[in-house]
Amino acid sequence: MARPVWTGVVSFGLVSLPSALYTATDSHTIRFHQLQRGTADRIRNKRINERTGDEVDLGEIVKGYDTGEQYVIVEPAELDDIAPGRSKAIEITGFVDLDAVDPIFFDKTYYLGPRGEQYSKIYGLLERALTESNKAGIVTFVMRGREYLVA
16 A cells, blocks of 8 residues: 555645545656676765865755855754744645646646545545536645645
């Protein structure tokens, strides 16, 4: 059985439905490791200080934006403060005609389903209502540190 990439609650009005999100497509990208020729030894990349040539621990590395004259340093804690938190609930904020949503704007396709067999009847009711009215729910939610606009 497929593992969900997100679990939470879909809500609209006074209705809340425990749900799970599953990927609908698989990436068939082949990923290679770097090996030393003639051996099966993996090659690893090291973090090296460009000026001194010394190896730098991961905890000593910060991100910086080059303004052209200097770097603006951004600490990991600052990034954590502005990063959106994981959505535990998907609040349907509106409904649009399904024909008004052009699939060309879709980045990736997922399946949304009930989080347990006991919720399948309620989920089926929502699905049938959307199908019969030819509507799609519009939401924004956060997954893996990114905010998405979702239909």
